[in-house]
Amino acid sequence: MLDLIIRNVVLPDERPGQDIGIKDGRIVDIRPALDIEAVEEIDGGGYLLSPPFVDSHFHMDATLSYGRPRVNASGTLLEGIRLWGELKPELTHADIKDRAHRLCRWAIAKGNLAIRTHVDICDPSLIAVEALLEVRSDLRPFIDIQLVAFPQDGFYRDPTAEALLLKALDKGVDVVGGIPHFERTMAEGARSVQRLCEIAAERGLLVDMHCDESDDPLSRHIETLAYQTQRLGLHGRVTGSHLTSMHSMDNYYVSKLMALIQEAQVHAVAN
Template sequence: MAEFDLIVKGGTLPDGRVTDIAIRGDRIVAVETLPEGVTAGTVIEASGDLISPPFVDPHFHMDATLSYGLPRVNASGTLLEGIALWGELKQIVTVDDMVARGLDYCDWAASMGLLAIRSHVDTCDDRLLGVQAMLELREKVKGYIDLQLVAFPQDGFYRDPTARVNTLRALDMGVEVVGGIPHFERTMADGAASLAELCRIAAERGLRVDIHCDETDDPMSRHIEALADETIRHGLQGRVAGSHLTSMHSMDNYYVSKLLPLIAEAGISAIPNPLINIMLQGRHDSFPKRRGLTRVREMQAAGIRVGWGQDCVLDPWYSLGTADMLDVAFMGLHVAQMSHPAEMARCFEMVTETNAAILGLEGYGIAPGNMASLVVLDAKTPVDVLRLRPARLAVVSKGRVIARSPRADAALSIPGRPASVRRRAPG
């Protein structure tokens, strides 16, 4: 009988170690060079390839994904038209539609090594069809993808007449994170009040919080300040995330110098979504045109945890996307101008370890005793992974190989040149 169920041989970890990984059941049991003759039911040869923990997306909208063009296209490309369009789609969508599209997206995610997703689900619907669909989807994919759900009152916790009641209903049904959108309330005061109540609800229920916060070009949208205050007031440090935070892109430097220490003191994580933020923001500008990404490097320098999010794929807000978190990190490092090798490596960490910490995932990472989930990539270093966005040669989820892809070598027919080419960095 084989000693292990699966061995990944000779791969390189993100920290540069070359090692074997032995798996039994759904757990990693050894990360070391194994002696010759050790047997396994399945062996993956990974010599020269990077072995990464799975990719994690801390911000997504699974209830809307793959619905692009239904019932029409977002002609202006703005956030507000996207919200209005989603309101139209909600009137005609069914639970089965959302589950089917969600399963298709999870197939994409699995093939890309994206094995944990936090998805906001709209609670501004008295039928709560999206909540029903996402709870059903979570159950269907739990064997290979960890799907964490946020109760998200898309049209405003107070602005929508039944959103408050329905958000509480969603939490009672099993949604595990409290969401909100204070900048979409009717007034700044209502936005602050919504944060006070949402944080109180989370504290009473022992839940995490993830707020769509200041997703606007308006530098006076400063709900992140109120969120930091409520986080401390309710003892939620380390359990709260502010998603988007695009207004910080337009704030004056003096105010930001006051704001960053407050966010750090509250232990709030930040989740910018570069693909979507730079597509939606600045639509009212001529030139110079703002791109809307929040102050990533400055927040990291202040000790704030920052992770990249996907947000949308083929839906009312975004017409592209492939479920590849490396696309997200690649765009993020460009817009945030994170070009130093250490910064680029940090961008890789942001879509793996950092995002896992934001979600509070247990047993994450390549270490003995942790969940046996990993990705074998056709590259050798994290920076080269970002450059190439390479093939996922193998995806292992909870001890099972769930996806394989061939290398993306190109055949050449050029006299005097090699028969094939691989675009890895030299060395």
């Protein structure tokens, strides 16, 4: 007995008239005219059935906040960070939760059923963490939400960040995040990558780190991230996000860097 059969659908490879058998939340059989009983059946009506969209990099605590406290006139990352710093003291639990719920309802309606969202932990109240943990729980039947503990103000630049990040992880945040290029020196950025990867290794968690979100060819924290991934045996559990400085780097250096990233099995979200 299956839990669900979706009958008469077309698969992405264009096979028509397929039935999909599902048990315990997993697809267990795909074939035409599936001859087995199920608790529930849905007639697909010959429509396309495909995996959902996945949003692999988002900031849900800031969603739908355009123009607050004012528009980013320069369109730059640094002005955006400054504006977020101005907005943070005005945020409420209800406001964050309401905006996140609205965004998630839109995502579900468009077939986006998985979101990895970074959440700012550089706030003593951890108000955004608390709100998004509730949103994750509220919407668990409909969408998979993965939370990244993100030290927006810098892991070492903000003297409270390490304690707050650990507290957020204790509350149930899923992934260790970082922003090494926002630290005050390249050395502190590299040190933050090491410490954050060590925290993830100690706790058996994933890593998703903002890396080198600039045009500076000397911003090479993705190299450190790949090295620490190999050193700590985190292969396949680490993601580097943005990586925009790579387009300014010397081609010879990048040829070595890409091999290192591949060996470490570091994922790239190049947005």
